[in-house]
Amino acid sequence: MKAIEIDHNEGRARSGRLLTGHGEVDTPVFMPVGTQGVVKAMSHRQLTELGVKMILANAYHLYLRPGDEMIKRMGGLHKFAGWDGGLLTDSGGYQIFSLGVLREIKEDGVLFQSHIDGSRHFLTPEKMVRVQENIGADVAMCLDECAPYPSTFEYTRDSVELTTRWAKRCLEAKTDGPQKLFGIIQGGFYPELRIRSAHDILALDFDGFAIGGLSVGEPKSLMWDMVDTVIDLMPADKPRYMMGIGLPEDLLEGVKRGIDMFDCIIPTRFARNGSLFTWDGRINIKNARFTEDKGPIDEGCSCPTCRTYSRAYLRHLVVSHELTSFYLNTVHNVHFYMELMRKVRDAVKNGTFGSFYHDFKSRYEGGESDDRCSVCNG
């Protein structure tokens, strides 16, 4: 069964529908990250009301706690968590990167030391496919190695080859079922290796393909060079997923290049850390200049937070370490991302993505976001 239907194209940009076991998801889509089976500070109901159709969870984290077998006995993560929407799980490949000191990469898999209790676990491609099947994700990801930046050519080459061998094993380990499995193109920041990885991974019969190993500390221009290097090699009739990206401007850049799916911790973590998105740029609600700002985070925003609360009050909640600030700020940032993607999809459908892209960027990057302050305080 196909994983995506593409309805419109504008240049490389495209819009359509991702077909999951839990409904169709309009693309390009942004998936908020819910590592532990929950988008931090959110309820599923709130997510749904904000228009979130698909979230990402993490197989490595859920395997450690509460355990994938336990989740399976509870009827799968959808039932266990009460989430009815799309669910994609990352395999733990990113944790190979982010939990570097606690692991050892071998041919067969990765030896991990739990960050929770120090216990040792050997994670293989086959095992992580099984874990994701137990979790019941609509889309599972292959176990891959996300190499750090910078890495030598030799290291990256070996890493790419390992990722390819693992990808084959993942495919073989997959059982029949509705779950879709995506392969991941790696290759660090060597175009030659990106092309080789694309060639090898795209030759395998995955339901969709991801570009991984990006935004690991490299200059932004290098990241887009890598996307440009492989994007035209990717089949048009399968989903293209840019893993772990990104900032609002990154989403536009990705869509422009033909990406269908994104995920990132940015809207949620930034919200918890006081960074809030507006159409005129990002603000840090902790800044002193918002102390008596009676306006909403963003004048044009229709989210529940902006409809009710002032910047001054939201700042007070953050400064006072009130838990509700996590919720209110996350609602706003997730809403911003959902609105952004909705506008992006509409623009692609209408053939106006090009102008939307420029209008957004000039306002978002050029606008002085606290113009409003003088009005509020004046």
Next chain:
RNA sequence: GGAGAGGUUCCCGAGCGGCCAAAGGGGGCAGACUGUAAAUCUGUUGGCGAAGCCUUCGGUGGUUCGAUCCCACCCCUCUCCA
């Protein structure tokens, strides 16, 4: 009235002759965050400046080459006893 303890940079609190513009918290200010070990992390927090200089550890005197640190007196807190 008697006996103790103490007054340190925005706050709490170390320091007890030079390495002290003064540890460590807190608070303040700013920044970071890209398949979440993140309710996290980093920088900064007397003044002017490049080195450096100036003002600062309750007050006033003193000892000393040199005092936040030692001595004398004074002011103010707190505890206990009358």
